[in-house]
Amino acid sequence: MTQPRSELIGRQAELDLLAELSAQEDGSVVVVAGPSGVGKTKLVESFADSAHAKARYPLTISCSLYRTNWTSALAQMKRGVPRIPANATQEELEAAIFTLARKGGVLLVLDNVDNEHVQYVEEFIERWQEAASGSLLLITAQTDVRAVIPADIPDLLLEGLRQEDDILALLGGLRSRLPVGDLVAAAEKLSGNPQLLLFMRWREPGSVAELEEMVDKLADRNLAQAVEDLVDQTSLPTLFFLALGVHKDTSVSQRLLAALWDHFGSRGAEPFIRSIQMLVDRQFLAPTTPGDYRLHEQVHVNLEKALVNRVGRERVPSLHHYFAEYYRRGLHHSPTSTAFTRFVHHARLAGDLMLIYHTLIDDKIVDRLASSGMVLQVQQELESLAPSLADSGLRADQLVRLYVALGRLCNALSDHDKALSWMEKCAELADRNESAATTNREIWYVSAVAYSNTGQSDSCLQSYFRIVEASIADEDTLGCVSLGYLAHDLKYRDIDEADRLGQLSVDWARSFQSGVILAKNLCSHAETTALLGRLRDAKNMYREAEAIATFHEDKRELGRIRTNWGLAEMLSGSDGLQLVESGMTLSHQLGDRRRSLQGTLYQGVLLARAGQRARARASILQAAKGFGLLHDGRYFAPAVLWLLQVDGVTHSDLWAGLDVSVLRPDTRALAERMQNHPGYRVYADFWHRSLSACIPPRPNGRQAKKDASYRTEPT
Numbered sequence: 001m002t003q004p005r006s007e008l009i010g011r012q013a014e015l016d017l018l019a020e021l022s023a024q025e026d027g028s029v030v031v032v033a034g035p036s037g038v039g040k041t042k043l044v045e046s047f048a049d050s051a052h053a054k055a056r057y058p059l060t061i062s063c064s065l066y067r068t069n070w071t072s073a074l075a076q077m078k079r080g081v082p083r084i085p086a087n088a089t090q091e092e093l094e095a096a097i098f099t100l101a102r103k104g105g106v107l108l109v110l111d112n113v114d115n116e117h118v119q120y121v122e123e124f125i126e127r128w129q130e131a132a133s134g135s136l137l138l139i140t141a142q143t144d145v146r147a148v149i150p151a152d153i154p155d156l157l158l159e160g161l162r163q164e165d166d167i168l169a170l171l172g173g174l175r176s177r178l179p180v181g182d183l184v185a186a187a188e189k190l191s192g193n194p195q196l197l198l199f200m201r202w203r204e205p206g207s208v209a210e211l212e213e214m215v216d217k218l219a220d221r222n223l224a225q226a227v228e229d230l231v232d233q234t235s236l237p238t239l240f241f242l243a244l245g246v247h248k249d250t251s252v253s254q255r256l257l258a259a260l261w262d263h264f265g266s267r268g269a270e271p272f273i274r275s276i277q278m279l280v281d282r283q284f285l286a287p288t289t290p291g292d293y294r295l296h297e298q299v300h301v302n303l304e305k306a307l308v309n310r311v312g313r314e315r316v317p318s319l320h321h322y323f324a325e326y327y328r329r330g331l332h333h334s335p336t337s338t339a340f341t342r343f344v345h346h347a348r349l350a351g352d353l354m355l356i357y358h359t360l361i362d363d364k365i366v367d368r369l370a371s372s373g374m375v376l377q378v379q380q381e382l383e384s385l386a387p388s389l390a391d392s393g394l395r396a397d398q399l400v401r402l403y404v405a406l407g408r409l410c411n412a413l414s415d416h417d418k419a420l421s422w423m424e425k426c427a428e429l430a431d432r433n434e435s436a437a438t439t440n441r442e443i444w445y446v447s448a449v450a451y452s453n454t455g456q457s458d459s460c461l462q463s464y465f466r467i468v469e470a471s472i473a474d475e476d477t478l479g480c481v482s483l484g485y486l487a488h489d490l491k492y493r494d495i496d497e498a499d500r501l502g503q504l505s506v507d508w509a510r511s512f513q514s515g516v517i518l519a520k521n522l523c524s525h526a527e528t529t530a531l532l533g534r535l536r537d538a539k540n541m542y543r544e545a546e547a548i549a550t551f552h553e554d555k556r557e558l559g560r561i562r563t564n565w566g567l568a569e570m571l572s573g574s575d576g577l578q579l580v581e582s583g584m585t586l587s588h589q590l591g592d593r594r595r596s597l598q599g600t601l602y603q604g605v606l607l608a609r610a611g612q613r614a615r616a617r618a619s620i621l622q623a624a625k626g627f628g629l630l631h632d633g634r635y636f637a638p639a640v641l642w643l644l645q646v647d648g649v650t651h652s653d654l655w656a657g658l659d660v661s662v663l664r665p666d667t668r669a670l671a672e673r674m675q676n677h678p679g680y681r682v683y684a685d686f687w688h689r690s691l692s693a694c695i696p697p698r699p700n701g702r703q704a705k706k707d708a709s710y711r712t713e714p715t
Contacts, residue, residue, distance in 0.1 A: 008046040009194075010166030011039065014158060018047050021154045022056075028132040029125055031139045033146035034158030037195030040140040041111050043158065047138070048107055057107035057136060059100065064111045070120040072341060073110075075377060089376065089413070098127060104134030113141040118148050125153065160192025170197050174204070182208050186215045243319050244295055247342075254291045259326055320350035328359055335368045337377060344381055356381075357389055357398075361405045367556075375591055379409035396429045400443070403429075407446035412592075416450040423447045441467050445482055452489055452634075460489055477517055480508045484521035491528045492634070492686045498528050506541075516557070519548040523561045530568040538568040559586030560595050566602035570609070577606040594635075597626040601639050608646050617646045624670050633677070637684035640670045 008015075021030045032040045047053055048060050061080035063073050074093055078084055084096050100106045108128075113121055121139065128137050139149070146155060161167050167187040168175045175183060190196045205211040243260055244252060254276070261272045276293075279285040285293040327343035330336075347355045359365055360382045369378050383406060390399060403422045410419035426443045448463035464486035468479050484505035491498035502525030509518040522545040530538035542565040549558040562583025569576025584599025604619030624639035647667055663671060674680045 009169050010161045022136050029137045029153050031155040033143050037193045038158045039194045058105050060107045062109045065117050098131040101132040101135040106135040109138045111140050171201050189215050252293050317350045320346040331365050361401050375412045400426050400429050404442045411449045416454050419450040484524040488524040502528050515548040519545040535572045559583045563599040597623045633680040633683045637680050638687040640674045
């Protein structure tokens with residue numbers, strides 16, 4: 001929640017009433033309604049910052065729906081929800097919010113709800129009322145929007161300022177230059193609207209006649225004309241100032257202002273600094289953090305109207321295109337969620353869908369966005385654009401590239417079934433694709449990853465074989481990466497052949513002189529090498545791969561390397577807990593759920609080796625459940641096996657000798673699932689042979705008696 005930007009004037013009674021409404025039995029939802037500019041957001045910010053609210057609601061989540069859609073609003077909420085993965089889906093995020101609301105102590109603010117949000121907000125309110133216990137949902141909306149929100153919800157109708165002292169306090173220095181009676185009369189004519197009074201204060205009328213003329217314009221809500229008059233009074237180029245009106249947010253950086261200044265031909269640093277200082281002095285721009293400013297909302301809204309009136313509506317798309325290109329350049333250097341959202345917003349308003357298309361199929365940009373934890377945001381945006389792009393006359397090869405990009409993003413989000421459905425669409429277009437040779441490899445690669453993670457090992461290996469065969473002639477790098485993954489997945493069937501192909505993939509990668517590909521293949525081959533007992537060779541491969549990934553600043557691959565390294569440390573009896581936790585933390589920060597779960601699994605085994613069996617069991621159980629939800633038998637099987645070992649189960653034959661009836665309920669459900677799934681048996685047999693001695697047996701004597709009850713008592 002942002003801190004109030006200035007002292008709240010004349011609203012103590014409303015603050016007390018808001019606290020009273022929130023304390024009622026049915027006060028889990030409260031609506032603050034009123035006309036534009038009356039101070040709804042300011043009141044809610046001050047309430048959230050009050051000692052009463054902080055004591056009752058320790059966690060505050062704020063979300064502004066101003067000029068945004070419901071999906072983007074949820075993305076804002078994600079930043080306030082603790083321990084939510086960066087790649088969480090909309091359903092997972094909503095479930096997390098309602099779980100927090102059920103526990104109590106949560107204040108959720110939905111600010112600036114508009115008519116287009118009502119259908120989503122009504123459903124959200126209904127679910128909140130069912131879940132909330134000791135939590136509060138605060139909604140701000142204009143009066144006409146309040147009319148369509150369910151009438152049984154408590155509300156606070158906010159009106160303008162009426163007290164003379166409050167009005168004069170808001171008008172600041174004007175009261176020393178103009179008669180108090182005229183100022184109060186002007187405020188009454190404006191219904192005491194705080195934003196309009198602030199606007200009048202910024203304009204600084206020098207005489208009563210100017211004051212009356214200004215009030216007439218403001219009373220008619222002709223704020224666009226008022227902004228135009230203000231622009232006329234400045235020495236800034238009109239377009240430089242007005243262009244901020246088509247900007248998505250009221251927050252602007254000095255870098256953006258400088259880019260605009262240069263774009264409109266106003267050269268020179270000193271005039272630019274003077275102009276910015278003038279805007280700050282006139283209180284149009286308020287410094288927030290060093291290098292960042294905030295443009296007042298009411299000014300921001302009406303600058304766009306002034307732009308249309310002054311230079312014509314036909315100029316607006318070109319400005320949107322300028323902003324889109326500006327934020328697109330930013331995605332190359334420092335991708336952030338804000339830059340991505342603004343890029344898409346301006347490109348849409350400029351009507352340039354192809355700019356979005358070419359940006360989101362750019363592997364470098366998508367990789368940077370993914371490394372910043374924005375996979376879900378990119379996938380949702382590209383998926384929403386797919387129908388429009390398909391109808392816009394894209395060629396077959398362009399559509400295939402679009403669907404391949406969507407498939408990759410779905411795989412990154414562990415939605416492998418959807419990835420396969422996109423690849424089916426690609427197959428339908430393959431005959432019309434002019435560059436089928438290269439594109440088919442990409443389709444096979446995305447399909448192979450999806451098959452591998454859904455237990456379809458035969459289809460996975462077949463896809464990798466097809467890529468390698470097609471890539472040998474022209475030495476395509478995708479074939480080299482695929483050979484590494486082929487060897488990695490083949491070890492469950494024939495570990496000696498996997499070892500041979502893994503070494504070939506490493507040699508092939510060295511011939512390309514590509515550090516990124518070499519790091520991937522070294523990491524894949526090192527796991528097979530460790531399982532074959534060549535632990536020194538495996539650790540050397542991991543060290544080389546880590547050095548390469550660190551040099552290239554590839555955090556995603558670095559997380560994978562450090563996590564996988566944990567297996568070699570376990571097999572060698574070393575303490576690799578710090579290494580595994582480092583990789584797990586990196587993967588979690590980047591939203592790589594699968595790699596994060598793998599780190600949790602290895603962490604549990606290392607804790608068990610250190611004698612911390614309670615913590616170990618919790619970690620391994622979490623990993624087993626997570627891999628079960630992802631349908632990833634490759635790591636679900638070892639997680640269940642290690643969970644059995646932590647619980648003290650010993651057996652010679654996994655399928656014939658295991659009596660699941662003696663297990664704890666949570667372990668029993670997982671073990672039965674593994675026994676009854678044919679695809680998991682291949683993985684389980686492999687890991688049972690390879691890793692049966694990773695966790696030492698439980699102690700004898702008195703501790704063994706505790707273990708017997710520990711195994712049979714339900715949790």
